[in-house]
Amino acid sequence: MADIETRKTRDGHFSEGDWVDLARQQVSGEQRGRLEKHLGSGCRPCRQTLRVWETVLGLASQEASYRPPDGVVGQARAVFAFRRPQGLLGRVAKSVSLVFDSFRQPLPVGVRSAGGSSRQLLYKAGRYLIMLRVEPAAGSDRMSVVGQILDEENPQRALEDLAVLALSGDETIERTLTNRLGEFQLEPGLSGSLRISVGVPEVGSVSVPVPVAGATGWDEAGREGARGSGRKAKPRHP
Numbered sequence: 001m002a003d004i005e006t007r008k009t010r011d012g013h014f015s016e017g018d019w020v021d022l023a024r025q026q027v028s029g030e031q032r033g034r035l036e037k038h039l040g041s042g043c044r045p046c047r048q049t050l051r052v053w054e055t056v057l058g059l060a061s062q063e064a065s066y067r068p069p070d071g072v073v074g075q076a077r078a079v080f081a082f083r084r085p086q087g088l089l090g091r092v093a094k095s096v097s098l099v100f101d102s103f104r105q106p107l108p109v110g111v112r113s114a115g116g117s118s119r120q121l122l123y124k125a126g127r128y129l130i131m132l133r134v135e136p137a138a139g140s141d142r143m144s145v146v147g148q149i150l151d152e153e154n155p156q157r158a159l160e161d162l163a164v165l166a167l168s169g170d171e172t173i174e175r176t177l178t179n180r181l182g183e184f185q186l187e188p189g190l191s192g193s194l195r196i197s198v199g200v201p202e203v204g205s206v207s208v209p210v211p212v213a214g215a216t217g218w219d220e221a222g223r224e225g226a227r228g229s230g231r232k233a234k235p236r237h238p
Contacts, residue, residue, distance in 0.1 A: 013046050014038060023053040074177055077161055096125040096206055103211070125206045127153045130198060134210055142187045145210060149182040149198060158182070163199040167207070 014035060021027045022035050039047055100122035118135035129150045137144040145166070151157040159182035166174040166188035174188045188194060194210040 013043065016049060019046065019050045020053050023050060023057050074161075077163065077177065096123050096130075096208060098122070098208075099124050119211055121208075121211075123206075123208050124152075125200055126203050127151060128200050128203065128206075130196075130200075130206065130208060132196065132208070132210065134212075137187050140187075142189050143194070143210070143212060145186045145188065145196060147184050147196065149178060149184075149200065159201070162201070165197040166210075167193075167195045167197055169193050 018027075018031070018035060022032065027035065039050070098121065100120070102118075102120040118133055121132040121134065123130040123132075129152050130147065131150070132145060132147045135144050136142075147164070149159050149162060151159065158180050159178055160180045162178040162182070162184075164176050164178060164184045164186065165172050166186045168188070168191040173191070174186050176184050176186055178184045186196070190212055194212055195207050196210055197205055197207045200206045
């Protein structure tokens with residue numbers, strides 16, 4: 001509109017487009033002079049039209065400020081991830097299997113104790129793999145749980161923003177989201193019933209036990225069966 005010569009309508013007023021251009025500061029110096037001169041003549045209808053468009057553009061310029069904080073968006077995604085309808089794969093996959101546990105591997109000949117501080121676990125839920133590395137967090141009474149979720153049929157698939165919860169019984173003690181590589185990290189407090197719950201695509205909520213390293217070594221939590229019933233966990237704030 002800024003390239004169109006300013007013209008008055010038949011009733012002596014300028015067009016709506018002229019006032020939009022003025023409100024957007026998209027008029028030439030000559031056009032601005034004509035429009036301001038018209039306003040100076042006391043034309044109330046044109047002044048009201050300009051005021052309306054200035055208000056509209058002012059509201060539009062504030063739209064970006066209405067975006068919710070990233071933390072709130074993340075919490076909302078975590079809640080809805082556990083409430084999505086269960087898919088066919090979730091109804092078929094009734095359990096999650098533990099396919100690898102470094103704690104169970106035989107020791108080399110002559111070695112009486114592995115003595116390692118970390119423990120690697122690999123779970124399989126349908127076509128998805130859940131890999132965990134668990135070890136005591138340095139300088140604290142918490143556990144470090146580093147994991148990754150992979151689509152076995154499509155390893156290049158991005159599994160981003162999946163909700164991951166650390167559960168102690170039915171209580172959520174920590175939460176996070178996966179990055180674009182499906183990776184996540186948590187540092188929950190020590191708990192004899194510690195589990196990691198992941199919102200796996202098409203399967204739903206998958207819960208796997210996490211072993212805890214104590215003064216006498218690893219507990220047996222990692223030897224328990226994993227659950228993948230598709231039940232939707234109820235995330236809570238600690």
